[in-house]
Amino acid sequence: MRFREFIGNDAVRMRLSGAFEGGRVSHCMLLSGPEGSGKHTLARIIAAAMVCTGGPEIPCGLCPACRKVFSGVHPDVITVDDADHKTVSVELVRRMSADVYIRPNEAGRKVYVIPRAQDLTEPAQNALLKILEEPPAYGTFLLLTTNAGRILPTIRSRCAELALGPVEKHEALAFLKARYPQAKPQELEDAFRRSGGFLGQAMRAMESDDLLPQAAAFAESYAAGDAFGVLQALVPLEKTKREQLIRILGQIRQWIVRSLEARSTPSARTPETDRLLAVRTGSELFAAAAALQTAIEDLELNASAGAVIGWLTAKLR
């Protein structure tokens, strides 16, 4: 994903891509906005831009470094969070402080992402301030917060502040239509209205539907690593009508993509994503999401359900 693919918030987006093009990138950024406003997505694009080895557009989205960032496995992009605690403790920040003076593994920079900066305790904020006062040249910090007012002014004064606002309706609807091609226009309108203009919330509204029974049967076996069960769930889908099959495969793909996202975004973790991640590796999930995407596209181009399912049974085990 590149800056121009981030939906809405044109001023923020242009400021960032301009900063990267001109080599004037701040070593600390504070991304603020409500739940679902795109902070995590934008942080990932910024992190990719920091370590990208491709070009000419930065991030290119294609080089090995970018791919690692987007699949949450880049060793120099480090998330500072502990999903099991309500606050982000001083111990976590101290651990980060011990790590920050160890040179990057493979990139020119080391990027620390603090996804819940509003939950940093006061001692944690003070410890963070010490790091920000004398960071190593390669150190970069991305603070994400739902409330910039909870961050110490002394920290804020060291950060470039990027406030994310709601997305225009036409942009949001175009995005939702591309992401949920099987949904009816009215469903998309409803999801947008419930979201207040924040795409993450609109997506949650779209995905709050329970999995269709066929998708649930697949999910059950796939999360258990049961290759025979996966096959048993897939084969009957050969007889499903094309439109319904696109919906089922779309739901399965969403679930896998959400799990991949949850690896680098602890706040996106759910019992379902945890269950999948405990059994399946990132590269397996990546390959599965790509295969499902290909299958959906083939179906949209009128490939037969039988042919697509036959192909998928070889790809998903």
Ligand SMILES: [Zn+2]
């Ligand atoms: Zn790249």
